[in-house]
Amino acid sequence: MTEESTFRLLADLDRIVHEPARLAIMAVLYTVESADFLYLLHSTGLTKGNLSSHLMRLEEAGYVSIQKSFRGKVPQTLCSLTPAGREAFRAYRLRLQQAVDSLPM
Numbered sequence: 001m002t003e004e005s006t007f008r009l010l011a012d013l014d015r016i017v018h019e020p021a022r023l024a025i026m027a028v029l030y031t032v033e034s035a036d037f038l039y040l041l042h043s044t045g046l047t048k049g050n051l052s053s054h055l056m057r058l059e060e061a062g063y064v065s066i067q068k069s070f071r072g073k074v075p076q077t078l079c080s081l082t083p084a085g086r087e088a089f090r091a092y093r094l095r096l097q098q099a100v101d102s103l104p105m
Helices: 003-011 020-030 037-044 048-060 083-102
Strands: 064-071 074-081
Touching (some): 020 048, 020 064, 020 074, 020 083, 037 048, 048 064
16 A cells, blocks of 8 residues: 555544544444443543533534433433444544554554
8 A cells, every 4th residue: 555545544534533532432332332421421531521512523423322311310311323423433443444554564
């Protein structure tokens, strides 16, 4: 693979997924069926505000589904990857791996 094609692979990475906080959120959600807000908060190390804002961005992109409900009087936010989000994460991993594999040792 040429240097130019390696650069093209990197340049074409999904910018929504590529942002480190969103990548962490998607990596956690890729491994589970769904996760509540507190689980994501502890798993990613993000602040409540950062997690909330990145989840909204992922939801706007169609990558994450967010369901809000109450368990008794306690609010609960449950998040999961949509099929589009699962595919976007899979494609991101594949493209990044191809780019890394094409670099000289």
